[in-house]
Amino acid sequence: MRSWDGRDRPECPEDVCVTCSDEARLLRVVRSLPGDMALAAAEGSAEEPEEISVALVVAPVGTTVLVHAGEAIAAVPDAAPGDTETADTETADTGTGHTRARDTDE
Numbered sequence: 001m002r003s004w005d006g007r008d009r010p011e012c013p014e015d016v017c018v019t020c021s022d023e024a025r026l027l028r029v030v031r032s033l034p035g036d037m038a039l040a041a042a043e044g045s046a047e048e049p050e051e052i053s054v055a056l057v058v059a060p061v062g063t064t065v066l067v068h069a070g071e072a073i074a075a076v077p078d079a080a081p082g083d084t085e086t087a088d089t090e091t092a093d094t095g096t097g098h099t100r101a102r103d104t105d106e
Contacts, residue, residue: 023068025067027052027072032060
């Protein structure tokens with residue numbers, strides 16, 4: 001697929017790519033890496049941990065984070081596997097790296 005300027009660009013494997021879909025997943029930090037990076041994995045998953053950015057949140061090893069497009073956007077306190085309600089009501093405060101309750105009256 002070509003972009004407007006004629007350069008090749010990757011095709012989305014689905015109808016909508018992860019960025020456009022606003023997909024976010026709960027992952028647990030399993031290892032801290034240099035440069036605000038970490039390895040994180042889904043609870044109970046047999047897949048290898050993936051490298052994510054933790055530049056926007058405070059996320060020591062063991063922290064559950066909400067990840068969108070490879071970026072941890074919120075630390076989720078006491079999240080249980082499959083607990084999407086908790087994740088949906090938290091948002092990252094990019095100025096401090098802490099989470100706060102999101103207004104649900106949107």
